[in-house]
């Protein structure tokens with residue numbers, strides 16, 4: 001498995017914000033202590049360029065974000081802050097996602113985990129939202145298509161609806177988007193009748209669940225719906241927006257998963273990728289705000305991903 005991790009993600013300095021530097025510091029410490037740095041392939045990679053980000057974002061928005069970061073603008077949206085280092089951190093995260101796509105497309109490895117921040121799945125093509133600046137999973141899906149992996153399944157199990165990703169592929173029948181999330185909850189979208197439009201009708205699948213839904217029910221609904229969707233889409237690659245804020249201890253999420261459930265979910269989705277697309281799977285860190293349980297959940301997730309020997 002490819003593992004992308006770097007202390008450069010600490011350059012996105014958000015102060016006392018819940019999406020804080022300590023999140024990635026604790027993930028990196030866990031990756032070291034649990035042996036993931038030794039057991040995984042750790043490629044060197046380049047930060048994404050503005051041009052690469054234009055696969056999903058407008059040039060004027062990218063210039064605006066860059067300018068906000070240069071100006072150390074602080075709060076740029078209700079929930080989102082930037083510092084002078086945020087541009088470098090964000091571009092490195094998008095670069096990780098794209099590098100993983102390229103290596104997997106070439107057959108160097110089958111799967112990858114990107115321990116990156118800030119998260120991306122709320123980011124719109126022309127606006128920041130909900131702690132997110134650039135939608136890395138959306139850029140990665142477009143990059144996959146450019147290197148010959150035409151049909152992409154994006155699974156999003158962050159506790160929040162991935163509204164930005166949904167919007168990017170709303171009319172696209174080649175990039176399927178499936179999200180399970182707490183509802184009603186931030187950002188307010190993700191009802192089950194949101195299924196796409198035009199040629200993309202039926203290629204967006206939303207599974208809203210109530211607060212405190214039992215973990216087993218959450219997983220069963222995720223698995224059942226994704227299995228059916230993958231049969232229909234026949235993906236060449238699976239991208240996972242892996243948030244860990246559905247954990248019972250998460251200060252934000254209000255759901256009930258334990259760390260062990262992320263191991264089960266990881267093993268299942270690795271097997272789904274094995275059955276549909278030769279194991280091609282890239283997992284990207286999104287949310288998860290408990291400073292101990294989130295890294296513990298990432299560790300469990302990686303144990304699941306590596307458990308079936310892909």
Ligand SMILES: [Zn+2]
Nearest residue numbers: 158159160287
């Ligand atoms: Zn989230």
